Amino acid sequence: MSDKYQAFTQSAIGKLLVKNLGLPSPAKLERYTAGDPLVRGTVLVGGRGRLADELPGLLDVIGAASETARAEGRRYKGLVFDATGLTSIDQLVEMQEFFTPVLRSLESCPRVVVIGTPPELVKGAERVAQRALEGFTRSLGKEIGRGGTVQLVYVADGYEDSLLSTLGFLLSPKSAYVSGQVVRIGAHREQKAAPVADWSRPLAGKVAFVTGASRGIGEEIARVLHRDGASIVGLDVPQAADDLQRVMKELDGDWLTLDITAKDAPQRIAQHLKEKHGGVDIVVHNAGVTLDKKLANQTPERFGKVLQINIEAPEKITAELLEQKVVNAGGRIVGVASIAGIAGNVGQTSYAASKAGVIGFVDSLTNELEDGITINAVAPGFIITQMTAAVPFATREVGQRLNAMAQGGLPVDVAETIAWYASPGSTAVNGNVVRVCGQMMLGA
Numbered sequence: 001m002s003d004k005y006q007a008f009t010q011s012a013i014g015k016l017l018v019k020n021l022g023l024p025s026p027a028k029l030e031r032y033t034a035g036d037p038l039v040r041g042t043v044l045v046g047g048r049g050r051l052a053d054e055l056p057g058l059l060d061v062i063g064a065a066s067e068t069a070r071a072e073g074r075r076y077k078g079l080v081f082d083a084t085g086l087t088s089i090d091q092l093v094e095m096q097e098f099f100t101p102v103l104r105s106l107e108s109c110p111r112v113v114v115i116g117t118p119p120e121l122v123k124g125a126e127r128v129a130q131r132a133l134e135g136f137t138r139s140l141g142k143e144i145g146r147g148g149t150v151q152l153v154y155v156a157d158g159y160e161d162s163l164l165s166t167l168g169f170l171l172s173p174k175s176a177y178v179s180g181q182v183v184r185i186g187a188h189r190e191q192k193a194a195p196v197a198d199w200s201r202p203l204a205g206k207v208a209f210v211t212g213a214s215r216g217i218g219e220e221i222a223r224v225l226h227r228d229g230a231s232i233v234g235l236d237v238p239q240a241a242d243d244l245q246r247v248m249k250e251l252d253g254d255w256l257t258l259d260i261t262a263k264d265a266p267q268r269i270a271q272h273l274k275e276k277h278g279g280v281d282i283v284v285h286n287a288g289v290t291l292d293k294k295l296a297n298q299t300p301e302r303f304g305k306v307l308q309i310n311i312e313a314p315e316k317i318t319a320e321l322l323e324q325k326v327v328n329a330g331g332r333i334v335g336v337a338s339i340a341g342i343a344g345n346v347g348q349t350s351y352a353a354s355k356a357g358v359i360g361f362v363d364s365l366t367n368e369l370e371d372g373i374t375i376n377a378v379a380p381g382f383i384i385t386q387m388t389a390a391v392p393f394a395t396r397e398v399g400q401r402l403n404a405m406a407q408g409g410l411p412v413d414v415a416e417t418i419a420w421y422a423s424p425g426s427t428a429v430n431g432n433v434v435r436v437c438g439q440m441m442l443g444a
């Protein structure tokens, strides 16, 4: 399931054709390998506001070298701009003054993070200026090229210390296929980040439950959470039992084979996690299906089945786990939505409804959870798996290229995003829906 077009563009003849015909040229994205430093180069810090003085110290904690003044001839891996001090539109020019001179001195796969204040928490001209940051970062994301990413992180006043896990993710190769996103920290409830004892194994001692874990994105989520120190309990349908056991045995994990839409599934899952593991810390609702048909040709059975698997079952399982207090304090609930649930897609009224429902599910619980429990979702774009291998060639090619990185993502890109949500350092990261889509050109 490799990207043959990308391999071709890196051959001699491919390079020639890309140059002369103006074809899309997907950069080779850097990805994280266990043991690597989180940030592979120097970060230039700029701007003014609540965080400017603290940023070099925060970056130091995640092992990133930083400078606050641009050194002539230096190439930068990351740029972090504190925009929390910008309180009126005319001050936004300070961003242009910081970024323009340095954009040509960036290393490959650069990382840009702009930090602002959630607009909904401020008023008047400041609110206007803070909201404007979104247009700036989303546009720079589409311009930056060479595998670069650009994000906007809105941090509520008083939550500056809760920024670490997010900086560690967004400045590292772990966020290879995440760009043009807006993340909110501390914007919903008073929950501050817990300390992270070991940044290479932030999930040590945690139990993670992953549905649809026998293959594809779910398998990779299990692998990445295990790499970060968690014990894994994987679930899949009985037909996938062999694959599930193979993966779980490799990860020293435990497994459950059942259909999540079975009537007794929520109780069986709750009982298993309680009795065998004393509870659960991370719940990832990854299992999902597509049964595409244009609405004019749809049947109630197919339409209903997609809704049952993709959203009704996660809702019921979560309700049961919360009611029986199976989710431990500091727990993490993660939904897997889809870009289709945001932008819509031909033939996918059922799938897109179910995935928009996943976003509604996050919204419905954001302010309800207690004991440091959070809920967030990822919305993958085109991820290269068996699910997307079944898409017809022409649609697949268009789907893969129509994003700022001109390529499909890998299951690991979704898994790394979920591992960031799962970190003890992410307690203030709540109620977010982050797209893992290489900044798709279509949709929201």
Ligand SMILES: NC(=O)c1ccc[n+]([C@@H]2O[C@H](COP(=O)([O-])OP(=O)(O)OC[C@H]3O[C@@H](n4cnc5c(N)ncnc54)[C@H](O)[C@@H]3O)[C@@H](O)[C@H]2O)c1
Pocket: 211, 212, 213, 214, 215, 216, 217, 218, 235, 236, 237, 240, 258, 259, 260, 261, 286, 287, 288, 289, 309, 336, 337, 338, 339, 379, 380, 381, 382, 383, 384, 385, 386, 387, 388
């Ligand atoms: N691949 C993509 O590009 C993409 C894009 C957006 C969203 N997603 C979402 O990511 C998730 C994983 O997708 P994938 O590409 O790895 O798909 P996949 O088909 O490879 O894997 C899905 C897994 O879920 C399991 N599953 C399905 N129905 C189940 C049920 N009733 N009970 C228990 N397990 C069940 C399957 O057996 C399978 O192992 C899905 O929710 C999907 O909608 C994928």
